[in-house]
Amino acid sequence: MPRIRHKSLDCSPGCAVEATLELIDGKWKGVILYHLFHSTMRFNALRKILPNVTQRMLTMQLRELEEDGFIHREIYPQIPPKVEYSLTDFGRTLEPVVMALKRWGDEHTTFGAEKKKSPALETQGQHG
Amino acid sequence: MPRIRHKSLDCSPGCAVEATLELIDGKWKGVILYHLFHSTMRFNALRKILPNVTQRMLTMQLRELEEDGFIHREIYPQIPPKVEYSLTDFGRTLEPVVMALKRWGDEHTTFGAEKKKSPALETQGQHG
DNA sequence: CTGAATCCCCCACGATACTG
């Protein structure tokens, strides 16, 4: 069971919400998980689809996800090195959560507008 | 439609996930939303159930949630002041998301363990 | 190719005090 890194959470009934958020929000973890749902990926493959994430951050986030038991890190001892990241069974339990996030984002933010038809929605200037 | 406050999000298909996270994660927003799903609440009522949140932060988070159209702020012009926070219809669209977070937290973190029977799970030391 | 180590800036956030 993953541990909570940050603040002391009060234990009012809603704290489970924050607990989950703490685990999946650590900056880019959401997207990383999302992509790993589809397929195992190498480090550089993740870098490519996440151009705004620095190498350092990507490494750190992957390490935390690994610590929490969400992903598996498979190291192939060869030159050049090859490391593959994949979801664990436990990581897959997050699927409904991540998909709920994805679905809402698609419906209600301009970031889901890619798949839509009306360019009139693109009024947010978040593409540069 | 709410706007994204922080980083430039790449637009790989998973960005909708991060976009949603940005909006609901802003520190304690998740819990705030969770509690407002149940009932309209006054400022101090929220403070009481969120003892770890400073007054300043609570105010800021509520303001952001209001800006994003998730909650409504009803001011009663009277002495002493009375302000009630409630979810908007738009805010209620987040319900499946928040509930997915809640459910996962209940199942997989010690913060959901309050309602469970087996004390063997309480090995995390997050209660004090 | 994957990753660790170092430097350093910035601002999110806490603490505290004041107000209508």
Added chain:
DNA sequence: CAGTATCGTGGGGGATTCAG
């Protein structure tokens, strides 16, 4: 009761360099 204003700080995270 429900906020604002101000100040100080910790560490999150970017840029860069080194390494196997």
